[in-house]
Amino acid sequence: xxxxxxxxxxxxxxxxxxxxxxxxxxxxxxxxxxxxxxxxxxxxxxxxxxxxxxxxxxxxxxxxxxxxxxxxxxxxxxxxxxxxxxxxxxxxxxxxxxxxxxxxxxxxxxxxxxxxxxxxxxxxxxxxxxxxxxxxxxxxxxxxxxxxxxxxxxxxxxxxxxxxxxxxxxxxxxxxxxxxxxxxxxxxxxxxxxxxxxxxxxxxxxxxxxxxxxxxxxx
Amino acid sequence: xxxxxxxxxxxxxxxxxxxxxxxxxxxxxxxxxxxxxxxxxxxxxxxxxxxxxxxxxxxxxxxxxxxxxxxxxxxxxxxxxxxxxxxxxxxxxxxxxxxxxxxxxxxxxxxxxxxxxxxxxxxxxxxxxxxxxxxxxxxxxxxxxxxxxxxxxxxxxxxxxxxxxxxxxxxxxxxxxxxxxxxxxxxxxxxxxxxxxxxxxxxxxxxxxxxxxxxxxxx
DNA sequence: GAAATTATTTAAGTTTGTCTAAATAATAAT
DNA sequence: ATTATTATTTAGACAAACTTAAATAATTTC
Numbered sequence: 141x142x143x144x145x146x147x148x149x150x151x152x153x154x155x156x157x158x159x160x161x162x163x164x165x166x167x168x169x170x171x172x173x174x175x176x177x178x179x180x181x182x183x184x185x186x187x188x189x190x191x192x193x194x195x196x197x198x199x200x201x202x203x204x205x206x207x208x209x210x211x212x213x214x215x216x217x218x219x220x221x222x223x224x225x226x227x228x229x230x231x232x233x234x235x236x237x238x239x240x241x242x243x244x245x246x247x248x249x250x251x252x253x254x255x256x257x258x259x260x261x262x263x264x265x266x267x268x269x270x271x272x273x274x275x276x277x278x279x280x281x282x283x284x285x286x287x288x289x290x291x292x293x294x295x296x297x298x299x300x301x302x303x304x305x306x307x308x309x310x311x312x313x314x315x316x317x318x319x320x321x322x323x324x325x326x327x328x329x330x331x332x333x334x335x336x337x338x339x340x341x342x343x344x345x346x347x348x349x350x351x352x353x354x355x356x357x358x359x
Numbered sequence: 360x361x362x363x364x365x366x367x368x369x370x371x372x373x374x375x376x377x378x379x380x381x382x383x384x385x386x387x388x389x390x391x392x393x394x395x396x397x398x399x400x401x402x403x404x405x406x407x408x409x410x411x412x413x414x415x416x417x418x419x420x421x422x423x424x425x426x427x428x429x430x431x432x433x434x435x436x437x438x439x440x441x442x443x444x445x446x447x448x449x450x451x452x453x454x455x456x457x458x459x460x461x462x463x464x465x466x467x468x469x470x471x472x473x474x475x476x477x478x479x480x481x482x483x484x485x486x487x488x489x490x491x492x493x494x495x496x497x498x499x500x501x502x503x504x505x506x507x508x509x510x511x512x513x514x515x516x517x518x519x520x521x522x523x524x525x526x527x528x529x530x531x532x533x534x535x536x537x538x539x540x541x542x543x544x545x546x547x548x549x550x551x552x553x554x555x556x557x558x559x560x561x562x563x564x565x566x567x568x569x570x571x572x573x574x575x576x577x578x
Numbered sequence: 579g580a581a582a583t584t585a586t587t588t589a590a591g592t593t594t595g596t597c598t599a600a601a602t603a604a605t606a607a608t
Numbered sequence: 609a610t611t612a613t614t615a616t617t618t619a620g621a622c623a624a625a626c627t628t629a630a631a632t633a634a635t636t637t638c
Binding site for chain 1: 584589
């Protein structure tokens with residue numbers, strides 16, 4: 141099936157929002173894609189026509205098996221390009237998202253399989269997210285929680301869910317990146333801020349906002 | 360200035376057709392872009408508005424200095440991606456054109472400059488065409504003629520102007536590629552076909568059609 | 579459970595880049 | 609120098625992916 145860039149972006153966003161299996165809401169999708177709910181309704185009809193989603197008026201959207209396959213292809217392309225940009229062109233992990241967002245729409249099986257080979261068939265991308273293989277299979281995302289909900293003391297940073305460059309720049313300044321080990325010193329109830337310490341660095345206090353967007357797993 | 364993919368393709372095509380300095384014709388551009396003359400007229404008005412071309416009704420199109428700069432950027436991106444595909448992903452030179460056609464529209468100065476560094480700042484692409492540098496400067500294409508007009512006996516293949524994969528496949532089968540040295544054995548007047556010989560290979564006869572699309576320079 | 583709020587859809591219109599068909603200009607042919 | 613031919617432009621329409629404004633459905637609240 142030949143999809144437009146817009147269609148691919150919808151499919152990818154639905155995949156991202158669907159998570160478990162609950163239906164994705166028109167409004168949520170509009171917000172994710174920075175568009176208007178009315179546009180989402182329009183597109184939903186088209187994607188249903190193409191059998192990529194199931195959609196009934198007022199009932200929200202879920203990917204069909206076909207749609208899921210498509211989504212995984214796009215995710216695969218995105219994450220492989222991110223690897224390329226970081227590993228080969230020395231971009232830092234916070235810069236690559238927007239670029240990969242464009243590169244991912246070059247559709248060529250052969251290109252992607254060669255790119256994957258060239259990169260040594262990586263299985264996780266620079267943000268720590270798993271890369272689907274050519275058949276759409278991938279490691280299940282490791283059990284991770286956001287930093288504000290972590291219950292262990294010693295943690296590793298596994299991903300940063302917010303893709304805004306403001307946050308990423310902040311983390312960079314504090315030399316917190318993928319794989320950084322940190323320790324929770326204190327939890328301040330009144331504003332839910334968290335004091336953390338990275339080895340060889342002074343302790344810093346992080347707002348709830350920031351903590352929600354840093355994904356960690358217990359060390 | 361922020362151009363759409365379509366606009367970039369027009370600018371690139373005008374650049375390609377302009378060669379020396381004569382104005383590009385509406386029909387020629389329509390043919391090159393596989394679209395209709397009416398569409399070209401429409402787009403010409405828009406590009407004139409943006410000061411990328413000069414255009415007067417019925418007088419044809421020429422790039423403005425601004426337009427030329429844009430064209431060279433697109434050409435640079437295209438040719439660098441071709442290098443990447445051939446050098447790093449082991450594509451053969453006849454496969455890369457279409458892919459580069461898509462990759463070239465990812466606009467990021469930083470991406471392109473890093474890609475160029477990664478490739479060792481190449482100055483010619485896999486088809487033998489020079490790659491503009493970041494300022495749009497490039498080696499002038501070496502003096503080359505099409506094979507049907509060559510007057511020397513011993514020649515080197517420097518480029519293949521037709522980008523159709525049919526021709527490229529044919530050349531591949533005859534193991535004629537960039538840098539291949541060949542010798543003209545005979546010129547048959549009645550159909551302008553040419554008999555050539557590649558070292559260690561049996562002599563072959565090539566139609567005028569094919570000869571027109573093989574660029575060579577004297578050895 | 580009726581009223582208020584929020585979410586979703588419909589209707590109508592916009593922009594970009596295309597198209598066809600008809601009109602007009604430029605060029606070539608006799 | 610007409611006429612015929614070819615090239616170019618205009619006019620009107622269309623598809624994709626948007627938008628805003630209004631209408632309708634679903635959900636919450638009291």
